[in-house]
Amino acid sequence: SWPAGAPTRPLVRGVARALGTAARYAGFVLHPWYSHKCLPLWGACKLMAIARFQPQRPAPIRLVGFRVSYASVELLRYIFREIFVDRLYEIETDKARLRIIDAGANIGLATLFFKLVAPDSRVTCFEPDPRNCAVIAANVRDNGLRDVDIRQAALTDTDGFVTMHSNAALTGDTAQSLSRKFRERLADSPTRIHSYDVPALSLRPLLDEPVDGLTHGVEGAQGRGMACPGESRAD
Numbered sequence: 001s002w003p004a005g006a007p008t009r010p011l012v013r014g015v016a017r018a019l020g021t022a023a024r025y026a027g028f029v030l031h032p033w034y035s036h037k038c039l040p041l042w043g044a045c046k047l048m049a050i051a052r053f054q055p056q057r058p059a060p061i062r063l064v065g066f067r068v069s070y071a072s073v074e075l076l077r078y079i080f081r082e083i084f085v086d087r088l089y090e091i092e093t094d095k096a097r098l099r100i101i102d103a104g105a106n107i108g109l110a111t112l113f114f115k116l117v118a119p120d121s122r123v124t125c126f127e128p129d130p131r132n133c134a135v136i137a138a139n140v141r142d143n144g145l146r147d148v149d150i151r152q153a154a155l156t157d158t159d160g161f162v163t164m165h166s167n168a169a170l171t172g173d174t175a176q177s178l179s180r181k182f183r184e185r186l187a188d189s190p191t192r193i194h195s196y197d198v199p200a201l202s203l204r205p206l207l208d209e210p211v212d213g214l215t216h217g218v219e220g221a222q223g224r225g226m227a228c229p230g231e232s233r234a235d
Contacts, residue, residue, distance in 0.1 A: 108136035168194035
């Protein structure tokens with residue numbers, strides 16, 4: 001039995017976290033369909049070490065064969081794990097040239113993923129935050145990527161302008177939203193919410209040809225008719 005006052009909860013949480021991490025990477029290694037396993041695994045290990053020993057390391061970092069710019073190491077590690085280890089946007093297809101719409105592109109890691117697994121893919125990135133757009137542009141430019149169209153705009157149901165809400169203290173916020181209430185629930189303090197107006201574009205004109213994958217990281221726009229019938233989605 002544990003002594004009175006022993007810190008059992010932190011220990012249990014630590015063990016659960018370690019088991020979850022082990023299961024995630026075991027599933028990644030054992031999955032029969034996942035290609036390009038070595039580079040993402042090395043990248044994940046590299047980011048774990050950097051987050052532990054060099055959390056303020058300046059960009060860029062070499063990952064999965066790309067020169068990657070980013071806003072913060074911790075956010076980069078989180079997004080990298082989702083996209084390259086959890087394979088959030090995995091598409092099983094024999095097509096060599098995919099047509100991708102990356103809605104809510106953040107810093108462009110999904111674009112790098114698609115260019116890794118299908119180098120001839122055509123990707124259209126939508127990202128409302130001008131700082132994130134600058135990082136996407138750097139990642140496209142520094143890696144000599146072709147057929148990547150970057151649009152600094154929110155993807156909604158109609159063209160015009162919308163108000164975005166983000167955490168003013170968090171550069172590269174991955175949970176920017178059209179809903180202020182949603183963003184406030186994730187913030188330490190409502191006073192940290194930064195609101196700004198951005199151009200908005202409709203998805204519909206982009207569906208004049210088949211789309212193989214549509215990433216859907218558009219907080220607050222899901223209920224505004226952004227998704228169109230018949231689309232092909234990656235998530």
